[in-house]
Amino acid sequence: MQSETRTTCPYCGVGCGVIATVEEDGRVGVRGDPDHPANRGRLCSKGTALGQTLGREGRALQPEIDGRPAGWGEALDTVAARLRQVMATHGPDAVAFYVSGQLLTEDYYVANKLMKGFIGSGNIDTNSRLCMSSAVAGHKRAFGEDAVPCSYEDLEQADLVVLAGTNLAWCHPVLFQRLQAARRARPGLGVVVIDPRRTETAAAADLHLALRPGSDAWLFNGLLDHLRREDCLDLAFLERHAEGFAGALAAARASAPSLPEVAAACGLDEAEVATFYRWFARTGRTVTLFSQGINQSSSGTDKVNSIINCHLATGRIGRPGCGPFSITGQPNAMGGREVGGLANQLAGHMELDDAVARERVMRFWQAANPARGPGLKAVDLFRAVESGRVRAVWIMATNPAVTLPDADRVRAALRRCELVIVSDCERHTETTACAHILLPAAAWGEKEGTVTNSERRISRQRAFLDPPGEARPDWWIVAQVGARLGHAAAFDYRSPAEVFREHAALSAFENGGERLFDLGALQHLGEAEYAALEPVQWPVPASAPGGTARLFGEGRFPTATGRARLVAVRPRPPVHRPDGAAPLVLNTGRVRDHWHTLTRTARAPRLTGHSPEPYVQIHPRDAAAAGVEEGGLARLRSCWGTALLRVSVSPEQRPGAVFAPMHWSAPYASAGRVDALVNPVTDPISGQPEFKHTPVRVEPWVPAWQAFVLARERSAEMEAAYRVVVPGDGYVRYELAGSEPVADWTAHVRAWLGGGGEWMEFEDQGAGHYRGALIRAGRLEACLFVSRDGRLPPRTWLAGLMALECLDEESYRGLLTGRPGAGQADAGPVVCACHGVGRETILAAVRGQGLDSVDAIGTVLRAGTQCGSCRPALQALLESEGVRRRAG
Ligand code: SF4
Numbered sequence: 078m079q080s081e082t083r084t085t086c087p088y089c090g091v092g093c094g095v096i097a098t099v100e101e102d103g104r105v106g107v108r109g110d111p112d113h114p115a116n117r118g119r120l121c122s123k124g125t126a127l128g129q130t131l132g133r134e135g136r137a138l139q140p141e142i143d144g145r146p147a148g149w150g151e152a153l154d155t156v157a158a159r160l161r162q163v164m165a166t167h168g169p170d171a172v173a174f175y176v177s178g179q180l181l182t183e184d185y186y187v188a189n190k191l192m193k194g195f196i197g198s199g200n201i202d203t204n205s206r207l208c209m210s211s212a213v214a215g216h217k218r219a220f221g222e223d224a225v226p227c228s229y230e231d232l233e234q235a236d237l238v239v240l241a242g243t244n245l246a247w248c249h250p251v252l253f254q255r256l257q258a259a260r261r262a263r264p265g266l267g268v269v270v271i272d273p274r275r276t277e278t279a280a281a282a283d284l285h286l287a288l289r290p291g292s293d294a295w296l297f298n299g300l301l302d303h304l305r306r307e308d309c310l311d312l313a314f315l316e317r318h319a320e321g322f323a324g325a326l327a328a329a330r331a332s333a334p335s336l337p338e339v340a341a342a343c344g345l346d347e348a349e350v351a352t353f354y355r356w357f358a359r360t361g362r363t364v365t366l367f368s369q370g371i372n373q374s375s376s377g378t379d380k381v382n383s384i385i386n387c388h389l390a391t392g393r394i395g396r397p398g399c400g401p402f403s404i405t406g407q408p409n410a411m412g413g414r415e416v417g418g419l420a421n422q423l424a425g426h427m428e429l430d431d432a433v434a435r436e437r438v439m440r441f442w443q444a445a446n447p448a449r450g451p452g453l454k455a456v457d458l459f460r461a462v463e464s465g466r467v468r469a470v471w472i473m474a475t476n477p478a479v480t481l482p483d484a485d486r487v488r489a490a491l492r493r494c495e496l497v498i499v500s501d502c503e504r505h506t507e508t509t510a511c512a513h514i515l516l517p518a519a520a521w522g523e524k525e526g527t528v529t530n531s532e533r534r535i536s537r538q539r540a541f542l543d544p545p546g547e548a549r550p551d552w553w554i555v556a557q558v559g560a561r562l563g564h565a566a567a568f569d570y571r572s573p574a575e576v577f578r579e580h581a582a583l584s585a586f587e588n589g590g591e592r593l594f595d596l597g598a599l600q601h602l603g604e605a606e607y608a609a610l611e612p613v614q615w616p617v618p619a620s621a622p623g624g625t626a627r628l629f630g631e632g633r634f635p636t637a638t639g640r641a642r643l644v645a646v647r648p649r650p651p652v653h654r655p656d657g658a659a660p661l662v663l664n665t666g667r668v669r670d671h672w673h674t675l676t677r678t679a680r681a682p683r684l685t686g687h688s689p690e691p692y693v694q695i696h697p698r699d700a701a702a703a704g705v706e707e708g709g710l711a712r713l714r715s716c717w718g719t720a721l722l723r724v725s726v727s728p729e730q731r732p733g734a735v736f737a738p739m740h741w742s743a744p745y746a747s748a749g750r751v752d753a754l755v756n757p758v759t760d761p762i763s764g765q766p767e768f769k770h771t772p773v774r775v776e777p778w779v780p781a782w783q784a785f786v787l788a789r790e791r792s793a794e795m796e797a798a799y800r801v802v803v804p805g806d807g808y809v810r811y812e813l814a815g816s817e818p819v820a821d822w823t824a825h826v827r828a829w830l831g832g833g834g835e836w837m838e839f840e841d842q843g844a845g846h847y848r849g850a851l852i853r854a855g856r857l858e859a860c861l862f863v864s865r866d867g868r869l870p871p872r873t874w875l876a877g878l879m880a881l882e883c884l885d886e887e888s889y890r891g892l893l894t895g896r897p898g899a900g901q902a903d904a905g906p907v908v909c910a911c912h913g914v915g916r917e918t919i920l921a922a923v924r925g926q927g928l929d930s931v932d933a934i935g936t937v938l939r940a941g942t943q944c945g946s947c948r949p950a951l952q953a954l955l956e957s958e959g960v961r962r963r964a965g
Pocket of ligand 1: 086087088089090091092093116119120121122123124125249250251252
């Protein structure tokens with residue numbers, strides 16, 4: 078019999094509800110939950126492929142101590158003993174935890190309590206520091222508390238949506254679909270995108286401001302002054318509910334005194350800046366949604382406040398269709414903020430440097446060893462590991478050896494660290510490779526708890542599978558260590574519901590309404606009520622058990638005066654600027670179908686086809702100057718590291734800037750760790766690193782040969798200077814390039830792929846070509862194409878042959894040419910991941926059948942009809958064929 082479980086997607090901060098169905102044979106199907114308010118049944122390409130990402134392969138299944146398997150009892154005893162030893166010798170600040178927005182709120186709460194209340198240090202920070210800590214700091218400066226005012230519905234109720242530093246179509250696809258649906262229903266809803274790149278989000282906008290990287294604060298400061306000049310201020314709101322306007326305005330006028338000066342600072346046309354300002358000024362219902370493009374900056378906090386200032390000055394906050402709206406990258410970045418996962422926070426939205434709050438929380442916890450003040454933020458924390466100030470680090474559910482800026486240095490620091498404990502569901506990451514003690518954690522679908530999405534909505538994650546091997550939930554692992562450190566009573570949790578009740582009770586403890594974060598109505602949930610908890614937006618105080626959709630509607634803010642604060646923002650350029658040695662600015666980010674360091678999404682073959690290789694996108698002018706070509710390989714160098722990436726030449730990239738995704742790590746790419754290049758400068762207030770602005774040099778890398786391989790099995794032998802592994806459906810694809818010529822490809826290939834079976838081969842040594850195919854019992858086992866000049870056949874048709882049990886005659890004939898025979902076609906690179914529809918198939922249908930809309934493509938090819946993530950790409954293909962834009 079099938080069983081169905083309502084749970085929440087583990088990827089981005091949209092926080093979509095999903096229904097997981099476990100079939101009798103153990104297969105898991107996933108569909109959108111029509112009753113979840115975040116998505117109403119929609120899912121993006123990543124969400125719909127969740128069922129393909131489950132299974133034991135690659136999982137950490139058993140505790141390990143110094144590389145040998147161990148039982149839980151021994152592993153937990155060893156963790157406690159070694160931590161105690163470090164604390165006894167070097168004090169509590171020699172210990173640190175580095176946690177993750179992938180953790181559930183209950184996991185996070187217990188880890189934070191152990192560090193700040195019982196180990197006695199503030200040294201717990203989270204990878205959410207890397208994606209949204211500037212928004213946290215900006216909220217606290219403006220509102221007095223880290224509180225997102227808006228709901229997703231505000232995007233649909235607005236008349237103007239400004240998307241600043243966010244590629245919503247790729248990074249928060251379901252929210253983008255909601256916005257597009259609202260535009261189709263109400264064509265008057267305008268969209269402005271502020272982003273140096275012409276992303277799919279920008280292509281769908283009414284106005285795209287491709288501003289100079291790092292210049293956002295000049296743009297919003299100029300807007301603030303424009304609003305004053307045009308008499309668009311809400312003077313009553315400013316008078317009754319805000320303070321600091323005069324200082325904010327003076328700073329704005331000093332930095333952005335006129336439209337021409339703003340346009341010059343931002344590298345924009347005056348006319349387009351004027352259009353943006355006019356639209357903002359005249360549109361009462363305006364939402365400004367912002368994300369990593371604003372936050373990941375050495376002045377990210379100021380940029381956030383420059384946005385909030387404009388909303389406060391116009392009173393556009395706390396009302397339907399209005400507000401500054403920070404959207405988070407991770408599924409539970411918000412939950413982590415609520416329990417104090419950042420080194421400067423306490424649980425329940427209280428501050429570690431507030432002595433009264435500290436005393437209150439420690440009294441509530443009956444803390445044995447209270448932290449005395451804030452701990453180390455992420456970048457500083459790993460610097461302290463490097464210097465030996467931190468001697469023991471426990472990393473939970475994250476991969477900092479890949480994702481921190483200056484990542485090679487972080488990896489080296491971990492390799493030298495006295496004690497590295499890693500709890501993770503993945504066995505083979507660059508961080509688990511540094512672990513002295515590895516603790517297998519339960520993964521999505523195997524554990525119970527809650528997450529909070531970007532609109533403050535708390536949803537349940539529910540288990541529908543048993544954890545494999547010895548894997549256990551993180552809250553349990555941390556509580557067991559807490560007990561072994563001598564604090565059994567404080568960590569005597571029997572269920573995640575018990576942890577949640579304590580978290581909710583602390584939020585309401587001595588809270589007379591001065592702290593917005595209040596889950597008082599949820600503090601007595603029984604086990605069954607917790608199990609059945611419906612999505613709810615905090616605050617959920619005892620007086621409002623149904624939750625709160627929108628904040629600040631009454632104009633009261635949790636500051637000392639009850640007023641919101643406008644902040645004087647004095648824009649400053651990024652710390653490191655391009656020069657002759659590194660003339661281009663590197664911007665890093667995500668691609669549509671991948672997540673973090675590929676540990677989950679690379680398991681779903683249908684997600685690997687859209688962006689199969691790590692790449693650098695570069696403007697044609699810069700490509701010509703650097704001597705790199707479309708499809709070639711480039712070496713990127715910065716002061717901090719290097720990477721080897723495939724070149725994508727595109728006018729969508731702003732001249733002077735390049736973009737590279739952050740996902741690839743050593744198991745999938747030999748030299749694609751882009752964060753190794755990124756400068757480790759941080760915002761002085763938030764501690765967030767400047768991932769969007771690293772000066773780099775781009776150089777051509779001309780290999781002696783390039784190749785690709787399709788093989789049924791992964792081969793450890795297949796080493797090359799450039800090596801990318803692309804998991805497919807029943808096969809693995811390798812993209813390879815080497816710097817040394819290979820004298821005998823026949824021998825080389827046998828060493829890589831083994832012998833046996835029938836080999837078909839063709840070699841032209843003069844031209845530098847080799848092609849080989851291994852066939853067993855009529856089935857294609859492997860094929861390999863090598864070329865000196867990099868010209869290789871398309872992969873899609875050949876990959877399709879790997880799915881055949883027996884090659885037909887036509888396929889045999891075309892095999893070594895790499896080209897489809899008569900009546901066969903190469904589908905081209907994947908556009909629609911859900912239905913596996915390729916670019917060439919779509920273009921052929923558009924041309925051959927006169928398709929003129931995304932819906933028409935869907936009717937004929939099904940592309941874009943399931944999750945909808947590819948609809949912007951379909952629109953772009955139509956436009957490339959001369960079809961005019963409609964809201965897709
Ligand atoms: Fe998951 Fe996609 Fe929804 Fe984000 S938008 S929560 S990745 S289904």
